[in-house]
Amino acid sequence: MTTTPLRAPRTADHLDLLESHAIFILREVVAECERPVLLFSGGKDSAVLLHLALKAFAPQQLPFPVLHIDTGQNFPEVLRYRDEQAASLGVKLLVAKVQDSIDQGKVADPGPMGSRNRLQTVTLLDAINDNGFDAAFGGARRDEDKARAKERILSFRDGFGQWDPRRQRPELWQLYQGKVNPGEHLRAFPLSDWTELDIWQYIEREQMELPEIYFAHERDVLLRDDMWLAVGPFVEPRPGETVERRVVRFRTVGDANCTGAVDSPADTIAAIIEEIAIANVSERGATRADDRFSETAMEDRKREGYF
């Protein structure tokens, strides 16, 4: 229990209400499900989710582990942040590797430069199945994509991990209903009603740490499909592509070969908030190749059991 002085009464603002609602969802799912897990990528949304989860159960330890689906194509800064956070916050970190799914012959190896984005669904479903998890918390937000905008906060998945958008459970009031039969599971999204701006305002308010790639830095990048990709082990220049050194930052964090950087001088949380408040391109539109496959790329992946 903290010993800060009692505050004068004040009205709750939108961040207080979003925080409280997320904490409520975290507690409901943990109370109703047998074996929950929190999906933690080291990105800003899952960092906020983990922060909220710790608050929801403080001063007790987190009553569930966190799970990272490691595609093997992550930014090293993000993996370092993941490990540091797990250690300093005292949470149990599980890592499931896409490479293992490839080695077991469950999915085909797309090669060192090929995208593993879609393969991680298999690794995720196996990890859920092998560990007997019946609920997986994710940091997805409804403002990210039009398919996510349709999804319930507690999203039912059948024995094959599939989401059926035509048969979602009614979700009335705050009566989150988490019962599933063996083999089925739930995805739970406590940040559903948060926007990108809410996330950053909350990070500022809570003085949270994030991987440094969210902040402006110099980096070798190349232009591919209208996106600045970071040159490195998973992205090498193809004929005709030139490498440039630019001041960039990342608005989202996914695999290094499908996450674009944006030109930005924003090197503090305050500067990022200012940038986002006037941005005219959405975060996934600006930075995610994995959403550009088709008009309903996210819906199609979610139906298969994606995050």
Add this chain to the structure above:
Amino acid sequence: MKLATKDLLRLATIGSVDDGKSTLIGRLLVDTRQLFDDQLDAVVAASEKRGVGDLDLSFVTDGLRAEREQGITIDVAYRYASTPSRKFIIADCPGHVQYTSNMATGASTADLALVVMDVAHGIKEQTRRHLCIAALLGVHSLIVCVNKMDKVDWSQSAFQREVDEVQSLSSELGFKSVTIIPVSALLGDNVVDPSKNTPWYEGPSVLSALETSDAGSWARTTRGARLPIQWVLRQSGGGRTYAGMIDGNAFHVGDAVTLLPANIETKIRAINSGSGERGEAGVGLSVDLDLDDETDAGRGDLIASAPLPTVTKELTATIIWFGDQPLVEGQRLRLKHTTKVTPVRVQAITGVMDIETLVIDESSTLTTNQIGLATLVTADPLVVDDYRDNRVTGSFVLIDVVTNATVAAGMVGRASFF
């Protein structure tokens, strides 16, 4: 940059299929510049691909493949908008009768319903059903958009005819605040800015009505503070605190409270929230309460200040039935109320509502999407308020024991127009 903190308004769109709900929301988001360039580009591209003109605004919210193919809304889409003083959470609800449960999902947390109706067709049966459900769910405020005014040449008499119809129905259903606006969602008239085509209309635009409506109205009550216990937290120095989200009035340190259903009286020693200790905490805040006396309480129990709720194993309730098979007397289900789950049996079904006339007909079953009255008997005692006094302690869902599907929404008490 320090951005101002905002209040939060939750709204749901309601109305019949093809009256233009999704188009109105699309228009509102586009004209207030809530959409990013790439999102707008994607809507334009999808419209062209399906040959529905340059910009089909309904594609802003109808994001599923099947929705775009069929030109309908299947499930609720949640969209977010922001003005300098207010954050809006918009639930764009489907109009088709078979998706009534999805509409109820969207409306159950709304402060306000944004009703869209076609001026040429008046209030259709499905709009009537939605208004009934919104009223039952305790939505007190309506903004009614009489849409497609461009199709009737901006006729004031056509608008006035709808005003009379809406006012008569909304007073029957007991809505407290009703604003009726002539609009063209397609062209944008009176959506964000006042229209030159309706010089005879002096009321607000849809946006200005949204900005000035009462936020959080449904959560306010004079009937005591409530904390359904979600989780017991063990404190490091020994002792326990009770975690949950507050409803109704605020709790203060020192308040006399009662732990129910055990009926143990005690006092609040401390209130902890996500950002430290507080002297007071109100509706919508997740807290944990430290009580004066060591008590044996756990998940499913309730901490309340006076006036106290009722402890009961028998409920008279208003039910909206979503199951594929009819609800029948004697049926056994599971019931979730606040943080408590208990077996329940349907003792009696005492009536079903005729949506046309709002009168109760006799019936001993409820079929899909029917609204009725029932008496339920639970295995464990529940701690309830009448739904009209508290939307959280007055509501429950019924769950199928085999599939775990949510098959009904229930409200404690008898709705006023029953």
